[in-house]
Amino acid sequence: MFLRESGRATDLKINLEALIKPTLEIGVPGGKEILNFAEALIGPDRSILDKARLELADKLSPAAVSAASAIAANFTKNDRIANGCGIPSEPKMLKASKDIRANLGLNDYRSAENTFKHFPEER
Amino acid sequence: MVLYADSNYPVHKDLDSIHAKQLDQLGRPGAWGTADQRLAIAQEVRQAAYKTGLQERPKEAELKGGIKLPDAASKVVQKLTISPKDFLEDSYTDAKKDGLNDEEYVEIVGIVSRLTCMDVFARGIGVPLRPLPKASEGQPSRNRPAVAKKEMAWVPTIPNLPEGGDAAKALYGEGYKTYIVRGLSLVPDEVRMHIELENVQYLPMKHIFIPDYQHHEGFTRAQCEIVAGRISALNECFF
Numbered sequence: 001m002f003l004r005e006s007g008r009a010t011d012l013k014i015n016l017e018a019l020i021k022p023t024l025e026i027g028v029p030g031g032k033e034i035l036n037f038a039e040a041l042i043g044p045d046r047s048i049l050d051k052a053r054l055e056l057a058d059k060l061s062p063a064a065v066s067a068a069s070a071i072a073a074n075f076t077k078n079d080r081i082a083n084g085c086g087i088p089s090e091p092k093m094l095k096a097s098k099d100i101r102a103n104l105g106l107n108d109y110r111s112a113e114n115t116f117k118h119f120p121e122e123r
Numbered sequence: 124m125v126l127y128a129d130s131n132y133p134v135h136k137d138l139d140s141i142h143a144k145q146l147d148q149l150g151r152p153g154a155w156g157t158a159d160q161r162l163a164i165a166q167e168v169r170q171a172a173y174k175t176g177l178q179e180r181p182k183e184a185e186l187k188g189g190i191k192l193p194d195a196a197s198k199v200v201q202k203l204t205i206s207p208k209d210f211l212e213d214s215y216t217d218a219k220k221d222g223l224n225d226e227e228y229v230e231i232v233g234i235v236s237r238l239t240c241m242d243v244f245a246r247g248i249g250v251p252l253r254p255l256p257k258a259s260e261g262q263p264s265r266n267r268p269a270v271a272k273k274e275m276a277w278v279p280t281i282p283n284l285p286e287g288g289d290a291a292k293a294l295y296g297e298g299y300k301t302y303i304v305r306g307l308s309l310v311p312d313e314v315r316m317h318i319e320l321e322n323v324q325y326l327p328m329k330h331i332f333i334p335d336y337q338h339h340e341g342f343t344r345a346q347c348e349i350v351a352g353r354i355s356a357l358n359e360c361f362f
Contacts, residue, residue: 062131080236
């Protein structure tokens with residue numbers, strides 16, 4: 001949801017589907033390199049990560065590598081806190097993300113049950 | 124001391140100092156774990172990530188490990204480290220059945236999450252894992268917030284104001300806080316450290332609803348959200 005809003009605020013036409021299918025064009029400068037780097041960072045192949053890091057630095061800047069690493073790392077934390085504590089998503093966020101969740105298949109994630117058991121009407 | 128002095132990529136000094144502080148703090152007694160227990164959790168995180176190819180090789184001493192964790196703790200650490208998308212409610216109920224209490228469980232979730240965060244950052248900028256500290260003496264504080272109760276998360280949490288009272292005010296301030304902030308609140312220090320990382324690595328929480336707010340040099344908010352969205356998709360995190 002924040003991605004869609006940040007795109008609107010900066011006049012970018014963002015294709016959210018690329019978050020699930022990263023071969024699609026996402027509509028943000030350096031988007032392909034960012035998606036490749038994020039996936040490689042939490043994946044098992046070091047050579048793919050090293051290549052993705054260089055491509056991101058080349059396409060955007062060395063500072064972009066640090067920024068992308070910081071954010072990716074932060075969300076590896078948040079995903080573990082969320083799934084480890086079994087927290088639900090907030091009603092306000094659920095309402096705002098209804099179309100996105102349906103289009104991207106997010107409702108099928110098994111961790112969605114931590115939300116739907118409290119808000120079955122949002123399924 | 125600069126923690127990431129060997130990085131070829133620029134690291135903001137606030138991020139550097141917070142990682143240095145939080146790594147050091149793993150070697151001190153927490154709310155429910157001794158320093159030895161907390162370091163054993165950290166070592167198990169690194170061993171599990173290394174063995175599955177998700178992280179670089181830890182130092183030899185960290186590979187050998189320290190004290191042996193109880194099986195219940197070890198299972199939580201390994202599953203949450205390696206595969207957060209497979210961490211479902213039975214992982215929590217099994218941990219309780221096998222002897223962990225909620226307070227211990229929440230501290231473990233906090234340590235696994237924060238250390239994974241710091242280690243993934245190091246991997247991202249291409250530097251080796253930072254060494255874990257030595258264990259300090261001392262006993263856990265055993266500080267359980269009396270107001271924490273079962274809400275919608277699996278684990279008890281400190282409610283928002285007004286129900287959460289002074290404990291909520293001290294931890295959350297005046298405003299309403301979502302579950303991603305409150306999830307670890309059974310161990311208040313874990314919330315403080317989680318938010319500290321959030322503020323330097325993602326963006327200061329007070330700016331979260333400004334859609335074009337840019338926190339990172341050379342990286343727009345939209346670019347940040349691509350990273351966040353892709354990581355959460357890969358981890359199948361719904362929240």
